Amino acid sequence: MSRIKALSEPYPDEVRAAFDKIMGVGVPPLVLFSTIASSDRAWRKFRGGSLLDGSLLTLRQRELVIDRVCARTGCEYEWGVHVMAFAQAAGLTREEVAGTLEYPLRLEHWKEEEAALLAMIDALHDRAALSDEEFLNIRAHFDDDQVLExxxxxxxxxxxxxxxxxxxxxxxxxAASFSEYRNEVNACI
Structure with missing residues (x-):
C-alpha cells in the first residue's frame, strides 16, 4: 500500500485522457501515475518533464540512463517497470539489464559510448558533478543537446x-525485480 492514497476511478476526464495517452486506452495506470495524479499540481509538474519523446537519444541510450539511475538509487519499482516495458524494444539483453545493477560497473563489458554514459550516471549519483575528464569523455560521444538531455x-x-x-x-x-537479476550479476563477478 502506498503512503499517499492513489487517485481512483472514476478519473477526471483530463487525467483519464493523460493516462490513456501514456498507457494506452483502457490500460490501468501505473501506481506511480495514479498516486502523483492525486495532486493536480504534482501531476501537471510531473507531466511537464517530457523527456521520453525519443528525439535526442536512442531508446537504448535512454533506457540505460533510466535503468542505471534507478539501480543506483535502489528504486526497484521504476527499474522494474522500465525493464518490463522497454528492455526488449531497446535491445538490452538479460545480461546487460543485470549489468545495470552492478556496482562498480565493469565498463569493459559495454560499448565505449555506453560505458561513457553509464560512468556519467555513476559520477552524477556519487558526486552530483562531472570532472573535466568525465565531461570530455561523454562529449566524445554526445553533442551539447544530448548532454543536456x-x-x-x-x-x-x-x-x-x-x-x-x-x-x-x-x-x-x-514488473522485473532486482532479485531475479542480481543472481546473474553475482554469477558474472
Missing part, C-alpha cells in the same frame, strides 16, 4: 526514484 533525464528519474522509494510504492504486477 542526459543530465535532465538522470535528474528526472532521480526524482521519480525519490517519489517511488519515499512512498514505498508496491512493485507493479509483472
Amino acid at each position: 542526459i543530465l535532465m533525464l538522470a535528474g528526472f528519474y532521480r526524482t521519480v526514484s525519490y517519489i517511488a522509494n519515499g512512498l514505498a510504492l508496491p512493485l507493479e504486477q509483472n
Whole structure:
C-alpha cells in the first residue's frame, strides 16, 4: 500500500485522457501515475518533464540512463517497470539489464559510448558533478543537446526514484525485480 492514497476511478476526464495517452486506452495506470495524479499540481509538474519523446537519444541510450539511475538509487519499482516495458524494444539483453545493477560497473563489458554514459550516471549519483575528464569523455560521444538531455533525464528519474522509494510504492504486477537479476550479476563477478 502506498503512503499517499492513489487517485481512483472514476478519473477526471483530463487525467483519464493523460493516462490513456501514456498507457494506452483502457490500460490501468501505473501506481506511480495514479498516486502523483492525486495532486493536480504534482501531476501537471510531473507531466511537464517530457523527456521520453525519443528525439535526442536512442531508446537504448535512454533506457540505460533510466535503468542505471534507478539501480543506483535502489528504486526497484521504476527499474522494474522500465525493464518490463522497454528492455526488449531497446535491445538490452538479460545480461546487460543485470549489468545495470552492478556496482562498480565493469565498463569493459559495454560499448565505449555506453560505458561513457553509464560512468556519467555513476559520477552524477556519487558526486552530483562531472570532472573535466568525465565531461570530455561523454562529449566524445554526445553533442551539447544530448548532454543536456542526459543530465535532465538522470535528474528526472532521480526524482521519480525519490517519489517511488519515499512512498514505498508496491512493485507493479509483472514488473522485473532486482532479485531475479542480481543472481546473474553475482554469477558474472
